[in-house]
């Protein structure tokens with residue numbers, strides 16, 4: 050596995066090297082990550098391998114998608130362990146750029162000079178309602194990484210359902226010639242979706258953290274049993290989580306095709322949730338999860 054830090058070197062390797070060059074008809078598969086890799090990421094790399102000949106994984110903790118009150122400086126950075134996992138899974142290239150490599154106009158303090166993608170209004174609901182500009186930061190870095198790697202296919206996890214939706218929109222609206230592949234969420238045995246932020250929780254808190262998935266699952270079961278009172282279902286799940294000590298950001302039943310609030314006519318649904326749970330330092334960790342499902346006619 051090659052470890053590459055600059056765009057120049059990445060381009061040289063991807064276009065010129067006889068064995069792996071894109072000009073030799075090799076398909077490039079890309080998995081963007083912020084590192085601290087777990088089995089969920091490895092599943093995405095496996096998927097990329099199935100759909101391409103050369104797999105590039107980027108590791109870049111993107112400052113542009115964190116608000117000043119979020120965990121940018123605390124975000125877990127585990128490069129050596131990540132390299133080991135990527136070597137084992139058969140990743141070809143890991144791209145680990147610096148902040149200035151990605152944002153050449155970064156002045157060491159802020160990124161105000163950076164040109165940004167302005168995503169559509171769907172980026173301002175759900176996670177975007179409280180994480181202001183988060184999806185503008187995600188879309189901008191993903192567009193930049195796409196331009197650097199120039200992949201044929203790129204893989205994103207379904208756990209970040211809204212992110213996946215916005216990236217697909219970006220690819221469609223900007224006519225990018227990249228196939229977006231969605232990877233299933235990998236879970237602990239108790240249902241907890243794997244996330245780098247689970248590392249902020251001790252074992253007991255991780256066991257409690259599965260309550261978020263249970264709350265979403267109970268909504269799915271109720272809908273499948275014919276209860277279409279969506280608002281009441283959302284309210285009941287939020288109340289139950291709050292009673293278990295969670296600070297609920299949202300629980301929302303949406304159309305999985307449009308991500309708009311679901312109506313009784315929608316058959317393809319997704320129920321999404323975001324909530325904060327007490328972590329091992331006594332602070333709060335925000336977790337997200339979702340379940341996509343179809344109602345039979």
Ligand code: PAF
Pocket residue numbers: 081082083109111114187190191209212
């Ligand atoms: O999902 C993530 O890890 C990040 O949002 C991404 C897509 C790597 C962009 O920084």
